[in-house]
Amino acid sequence: MRVSRALIPTLREDPGEAETVSHRLMLRAGLIRKVAAGIYTYLPLGLRIIRNIEAIVREEMNRAGAQEILMPIASPAELWKETGRWDFYGKELLRFKDRHERDFCLGPTHEEVVTDLFRREVRSYRQLPVNFYQIQTKFRDEIRPRFGLMRGREFIMKDAYSFDRDEAGARLSYQKMYDAYTRIFTRCGLTFRAVEADTGLIGGTSSHEFMVLADTGEETIVYTEGGTYAANVERAELLPEPEAPPEPQQPLQAVPTPQASTVEQVTALLRISPRQLVKTLLYSAGHETVAVLVRGDHEVNPIKLARLLGVVETTMAAPDIVTSVTGAPVGFAGPIGLRNIRIFADYAVKNVRNMVVGANKAETHYLNANWDRDFTVTEFADLRNAQAGDPSPRGDGPLRVVKGIEVGHVFMLGTKYSQAMNARYLDQQGQEQLAVMGCYGIGIGRTAASAVEQNHDAKGIIWPLPIAPFHVLLLPLSPSEAVTKKAEELYQQLTEAGVEVLWDDRDERAGVKFNDADLIGVPFQLLIGDKNLAQGLVEWKERKTGQVQKLAPEQVLALASGLAAR
Amino acid sequence: MRVSRALIPTLREDPGEAETVSHRLMLRAGLIRKVAAGIYTYLPLGLRIIRNIEAIVREEMNRAGAQEILMPIASPAELWKETGRWDFYGKELLRFKDRHERDFCLGPTHEEVVTDLFRREVRSYRQLPVNFYQIQTKFRDEIRPRFGLMRGREFIMKDAYSFDRDEAGARLSYQKMYDAYTRIFTRCGLTFRAVEADTGLIGGTSSHEFMVLADTGEETIVYTEGGTYAANVERAELLPEPEAPPEPQQPLQAVPTPQASTVEQVTALLRISPRQLVKTLLYSAGHETVAVLVRGDHEVNPIKLARLLGVVETTMAAPDIVTSVTGAPVGFAGPIGLRNIRIFADYAVKNVRNMVVGANKAETHYLNANWDRDFTVTEFADLRNAQAGDPSPRGDGPLRVVKGIEVGHVFMLGTKYSQAMNARYLDQQGQEQLAVMGCYGIGIGRTAASAVEQNHDAKGIIWPLPIAPFHVLLLPLSPSEAVTKKAEELYQQLTEAGVEVLWDDRDERAGVKFNDADLIGVPFQLLIGDKNLAQGLVEWKERKTGQVQKLAPEQVLALASGLAAR
Known part of the structure; x- marks a missing residue:
């Protein structure tokens, strides 16, 4: 296909409507155009x-x-x-x-x-x-x-x-x-x-x-x-963790934590690791409100919670419910002294000794809380999102x-x-x-x-060969007769060999063509310039690596035909 | 493709919903199925x-x-x-x-x-x-x-x-x-x-x-x-006809035509050719009613009339308009004595001498009417549908x-x-x-x-090779080991040669397979039977002609590969 005869409306600027890399690049490379919200025309490429x-x-x-x-x-x-x-x-x-x-x-x-x-x-x-x-x-x-x-x-x-x-x-x-x-x-x-x-x-x-x-x-x-x-x-x-070696239990102690309600704030104030802090989160599950304990560095997984409780879904309890259940503003909920509410704890909480928890009192936390001494857990279960480093449930090493x-x-x-x-x-x-x-x-x-999304760089798209709109982009670097003739010849030969070639035959500066070539992302570029051609050579450039080889046209033919046959 | 593993739900009976040959055969051959009125699923074939x-x-x-x-x-x-x-x-x-x-x-x-x-x-x-x-x-x-x-x-x-x-x-x-x-x-x-x-x-x-x-x-x-x-x-x-040689004008004569209002009835009663009868038809064109004269063997073309009058469309006048304009029931309108109405005549009317026309009186026609003597034609024009035998407007012989x-x-x-x-x-x-x-x-x-519609016979469809669902239908005539083995072998070889083969590998009687094969209409059938196979031969049958050749498998391969390459 000749670029001069194809609708490939590349854009220099990022279109305002595009929020993601692929959206931006597919618009910029002239692959799609919007007709209405979420409705597109696919252009030739x-x-x-x-x-x-x-x-x-x-x-x-x-x-x-x-x-x-x-x-x-x-x-x-x-x-x-x-x-x-x-x-x-x-x-x-x-x-x-x-x-x-x-x-x-x-x-x-x-x-x-x-x-x-x-x-x-x-x-x-x-x-x-x-x-x-x-x-x-x-x-x-x-x-x-x-x-x-x-x-x-x-x-x-x-x-x-x-x-x-x-x-x-x-x-x-x-x-x-x-x-x-x-x-x-x-x-x-x-x-x-x-x-x-x-x-x-x-x-x-x-x-x-x-x-x-x-x-x-x-x-x-x-x-x-x-x-x-x-x-x-x-x-x-996530499976239950192996039991950690016992640790002496320290005495429970309430400490003021003024203006510290988030994990970041509390751990910074108390100079502890988030692994030492246990969050208490209230969830609405049907008509019931339950408390869920997870470590400060973990996140509750509401789908797992719903499955455990046998309900369709669970959602974070509204602030007024939190206040009425705990008697404290949001951010200071804790398991100690909670009444008429089931307390579920993630498996990982079981191994946290002398934990820090909210005290159900504004701007106050407890140090050295222990689940077997200071409060009662209804059930330990898998209640959190996995994260890097967690052990595989199949026992084959850490998760990535x-x-x-x-x-x-x-x-x-x-x-x-x-x-x-x-x-x-x-x-x-x-x-x-x-x-x-x-x-x-x-x-x-x-x-x-x-x-x-997976294959791009700052210049544009880098199509995987099997789905690329063309295998090779043919790019004459000058309008000289020798270059034009060789381009035409190679276009014919490659096309006959089953190689899909996009030929940038436009009367444009080489710089414009280079930019468009990199933007569109055809995997290989075949550059034909006067200087190399005088020595019987052309340039074969891989879009992904930028690597350039100077080759004889016959070598290019063999190489490209091999790629196309894949 | 193996028939046993494909959804090809052929029907023995004509489905009630089908009104035309193609609709009936496409349903019967298992090509399409209706989902809702005018909405179909395309099945594999x-x-x-x-x-x-x-x-x-x-x-x-x-x-x-x-x-x-x-x-x-x-x-x-x-x-x-x-x-x-x-x-x-x-x-x-x-x-x-x-x-x-x-x-x-x-x-x-x-x-x-x-x-x-x-x-x-x-x-x-x-x-x-x-x-x-x-x-x-x-x-x-x-x-x-x-x-x-x-x-x-x-x-x-x-x-x-x-x-x-x-x-x-x-x-x-x-x-x-x-x-x-x-x-x-x-x-x-x-x-x-x-x-x-x-x-x-x-x-x-x-x-x-x-x-x-x-x-x-x-x-x-x-x-x-x-x-x-x-x-x-x-x-x-249609162009104006060349003027016919003059003919003596006979005296105008009103004749009774009881119960004869159609062209067939009037011409039978008066023993004249429809070419001698001129029909007078009233058309509504915008707010105007016009009379159109065409020969008894011709049909008015309302699109041509509309174009002549410069209106969007013309329609046959309602019976009450006909009666009020002509003073006679429908079927007896004629040009003689019509007032306050434009009369357009088709070119072919010009050469009809001593014509028969309606008399604007119930059950009465005139004999020997002549347009230059008995009534006035506003304009002669091309106002009818062409029909077989009419001269080409390019002057190259009669129209078919x-x-x-x-x-x-x-x-x-x-x-x-x-x-x-x-x-x-x-x-x-x-x-x-x-x-x-x-x-x-x-x-x-x-x-x-x-x-x-163009390619079928009483048994079913006869697909043109280029659009046929398969090139060859492979039809083993018995479940014997030799036949099955040869079928499998030929299926492989033909498929590898780029021939698209539908293999009827079902455990069905040969008669059922023959009927389905003819119904589906794959252009060539390859029949493998024990008797021929014993002599190293298979049968190659053309669906269209029914012609059968006994060939060696190698000959079939060569033949079929040639067809597929077309």
């Missing part, structure tokens, strides 16, 4: 990246035995009413009426439509397992769409749905998808981790998120170096922490949808059985955006 | 056909220099208000509000969105011409969706939009698209014609429809054998008539949208100029359906 990702996804889904279909974007309300999601789903489900006043939604996901297809067309155990997938535009009416393709309202997704005879079969289908996803993100050239994820309210039995690792990621992941364990921090399990972006999610659904929609098959005995389902999503646009 | 057509379209659009982009399905109302189409478009435009009560529509076409992109991103004459295209799902809320993919509500379309510096450039862009469309439908293996089409209310300067020829088509096309002229019958121009299905449309838009949306570029003198536009559509799903 942006679409090429999307298509490259789609092609990899398609190949690996087919290889895993999934069948590609295409379900409609408009989804009739009747199906959604069968599963109850027409009412359950909030405003993210974009609803509309057709001209005959029939209710529809723009599909944000397709469990209902695919389960309807299954129950109509699949009859026998002999046809199972099946896995249907599609690559389709979806719509989710996010309240605050942002970050460009990262959290859009209209977005391209690959979604797949497996149907099995039983739980064991469903686990196999799940594993096949897990393996396919691993191949997909590997082939996309991304550094990622599959992590155990919370099944949340959907209540499935198993779930993994595929996270592209990037410092700018919204999700926190813990993992072990050996790779045997990785989980979303909200999900990561990275940030990531969720690009894929595999999910064991069980019979939630087949039950609601009566999707049954006939088993070998001629008995009707519910199909056991799984669902599997990949955000195509988000994968592109996460590739940018 | 159906999607393969769609993707094949898309691939051909994409290649030819790229070859023609168009750039692929992807615009969103959700289209903000503001853009549509700029062109007035938010109000002008009727209920076919599906509108919805997002969670913030902002108005959107599901795009049935993208002139507004692409013109907005143009005005934001394209500045200079140096960037012109440009042509942006997309292959995208569109939505048109048809009042009566029907015929499966032929007239759906949600459908896949390729739409392209060209922007040029001036009218001359726009004509070149138009011609490039015309040529690309010709290549596309040729490569799809379809018999088609590009015909001059009416520009209708859009008022562009030029327009062609691409019609796939099929007896079941809804459109009527006239063309000359030499191929220099082809037009939609509504658009086809065929039925067709519109699958593509190319359109010169002029500055209608660039004017409304102020889409300007800077010319060489630095002056702002309006871009001159064209738009170009191809219905992808409709192309698939029209291929079926």
